[in-house]
Amino acid sequence: MSNDDREAIRRDRLVKNELAFRDYNNRRVEVEQQAVALDGVEDELVPFVCECGSADCIGALMVTVSEYEAAHSAPNRFVVKVGHSYPDVEFVADQYEHYWVVEKHPGEMPLH
Ligand SMILES: [Zn+2]
Numbered sequence: 001m002s003n004d005d006r007e008a009i010r011r012d013r014l015v016k017n018e019l020a021f022r023d024y025n026n027r028r029v030e031v032e033q034q035a036v037a038l039d040g041v042e043d044e045l046v047p048f049v050c051e052c053g054s055a056d057c058i059g060a061l062m063v064t065v066s067e068y069e070a071a072h073s074a075p076n077r078f079v080v081k082v083g084h085s086y087p088d089v090e091f092v093a094d095q096y097e098h099y100w101v102v103e104k105h106p107g108e109m110p111l112h
Contacts, residue, residue, distance in 0.1 A: 011088065011089050011108065013053075014053040014054075014086060014089055015053065015089060015104065015108055015109065016053075017053035017054070017055065018051050018052065018053035018078050018104075021049045021050070021051040021052075021053070021078075022051050022072075022078055024049055025048045025049060025051065025068070025079075028046070028048060029046075029048075029065060029068055029069070032046050032065045033065060036065055043064050043066070044064060044065075045062040045063065045064055046062070046063065046064065046065060046068070047060040047061070047062055048060070048061045048062075048063060048068060048079065049061065050079075050080050050081045050084055051078035051079055051080055051102075052078075052080040052081065052084035052085065052086070052102075053086070054084065057081070057084060059081050059084075061079060061080070061081050061098075061099055062098060062099075063079060063098070063099050067079075067096075067099070071094070071099075071101045074103065075109070076103055076104040076106075076108075076109050077093060077101055077102065077103050077104075078090075078101070078102050078103075078104075079099055079100070079101055080099065080100050080101075080102055081099060081100070082095075082097075082098070082099065082100055083100070084100070085100060085102045089104060089105060089108045090102040090103055090104045090105060090108070091103055091105070
């Protein structure tokens with residue numbers, strides 16, 4: 001296998017992991033939205049998983065439901081912990097004190 005192939009597989013895995021983490025978070029946000037509807041607390045920090053795609057990353061990311069929703073204004077955007085970005089597949093779209101929003105380069109999103 002050539003280095004280029006390996007590199008393509010590595011990038012593909014990164015993006016797939018990010019999508020899997022985001023699916024998990026999306027289910028989580030649905031539960032939290034129901035909780036917000038019930039108790040009316042909107043700015044509570046919720047632990048989401050970091051969507052950086054690294055298999056070694058097990059950090060929780062604390063953002064509010066509204067920050068999470070704002071971060072996913074585009075389908076190729078992901079929320080990650082500060083510094084958890086991979087410049088070869090994405091760029092940092094927004095930087096906040098407690099999280100970053102990364103955006104995938106066009107062409108890095110798998111087609112479904
Ligand atoms: Zn991470």
